[in-house]
Amino acid sequence: MIIAILNNKGGVGKTTTAVHLAYALTKKGKKVLCVDIDEQANLLLHIFPANDVYALESRQNGTSLPIMTHSSGVDVLPLSYWKNTKHFADTIRLHAKGYDYTLLDCPPSLEARTLAALEAATTVLIPTQPENLSYKGLIKLINLCEEYTLPVLGIFVTLYDKKKAAHNFYLPEIAQQFAGHYISAAIPNSALFPSASAMNKMGHEWAGKKANPGLIAYDDIADYIIKKSIQLSAKKGKV
Numbered sequence: 001m002i003i004a005i006l007n008n009k010g011g012v013g014k015t016t017t018a019v020h021l022a023y024a025l026t027k028k029g030k031k032v033l034c035v036d037i038d039e040q041a042n043l044l045l046h047i048f049p050a051n052d053v054y055a056l057e058s059r060q061n062g063t064s065l066p067i068m069t070h071s072s073g074v075d076v077l078p079l080s081y082w083k084n085t086k087h088f089a090d091t092i093r094l095h096a097k098g099y100d101y102t103l104l105d106c107p108p109s110l111e112a113r114t115l116a117a118l119e120a121a122t123t124v125l126i127p128t129q130p131e132n133l134s135y136k137g138l139i140k141l142i143n144l145c146e147e148y149t150l151p152v153l154g155i156f157v158t159l160y161d162k163k164k165a166a167h168n169f170y171l172p173e174i175a176q177q178f179a180g181h182y183i184s185a186a187i188p189n190s191a192l193f194p195s196a197s198a199m200n201k202m203g204h205e206w207a208g209k210k211a212n213p214g215l216i217a218y219d220d221i222a223d224y225i226i227k228k229s230i231q232l233s234a235k236k237g238k239v
């Protein structure tokens with residue numbers, strides 16, 4: 001399963017989702033590859049030391065850089081500094097063969113990098129904030145998936161703040177309008193995520209043994225993905 005984590009709206013938690021789902025799936029015994037497609041190299045900068053990431057830029061040549069392995073067991077294919085977007089889809093597909101799940105961290109626009117991710121993907125996962133403009137953008141994203149004949153794996157809410165009236169209005173609105181795609185595990189707004197990122201860690205490493213609702217929600221989404229992929233492969237087997 002090659003999952004494009006897609007939303008052209010910026011800052012909705014795409015990178016945070018890629019990192020924490022990768023960890024949750026790895027802990028459940030799955031082999032996971034993350035692909036940093038974004039020129040901002042945010043996924044790389046989240047979990048690897050900044051100097052190691054910046055050094056990649058000077059090592060970038062005509063081919064993709066080798067896979068980097070994080071101490072958690074998650075592998076990362078760094079495409080951030082590679083300009084040759086024409087070869088992204090083939091490169092992703094080739095590497096994905098060795099993994100149960102490949103998570104594509106898309107940039108915040110529908111540029112060539114994102115479109116290459118959609119070309120390589122077998123399904124799309126959409127994180128969204130429960131707010132007006134994010135909500136209004138969802139239909140366009142679903143239409144884009146249809147254009148690429150990609151099934152939507154799920155839509156889920158990120159950065160949910162139960163004290164915000166708008167969040168309490170839009171969360172049920174999203175759940176109702178997109179009932180066929182909606183994943184009920186909403187990721188709460190939690191200081192854990194920016195803090196872990198600042199410390200160059202995944203939230204699980206930062207939280208240690210302390211239970212955190214955000215990490216539990218990512219764990220639930222990982223379970224949802226595993227269940228859904230079993231259903232999809234059973235369907236394929238029947239065809």
Ligand SMILES: Nc1ncnc2c1ncn2[C@@H]1O[C@H](COP(=O)(O)OP(=O)(O)OP(=O)(O)O)[C@@H](O)[C@H]1O
Pocket residue numbers: 009010011012013014015016017038042106107108158159160187188189190191192193194195197214
């Ligand atoms: N559930 C959350 N609670 C609190 N902060 C969060 C949460 N998820 C993400 N963040 C923080 O919000 C910021 C944006 O998150 P992130 O980089 O994952 O979004 P993005 O969609 O990948 O952004 P971009 O569109 O720039 O790629 C980061 O500082 C991140 O630490």
Ligand SMILES: [Mg+2]
Pocket residue numbers: 014015016038042043105106107
């Ligand atoms: Mg990002």
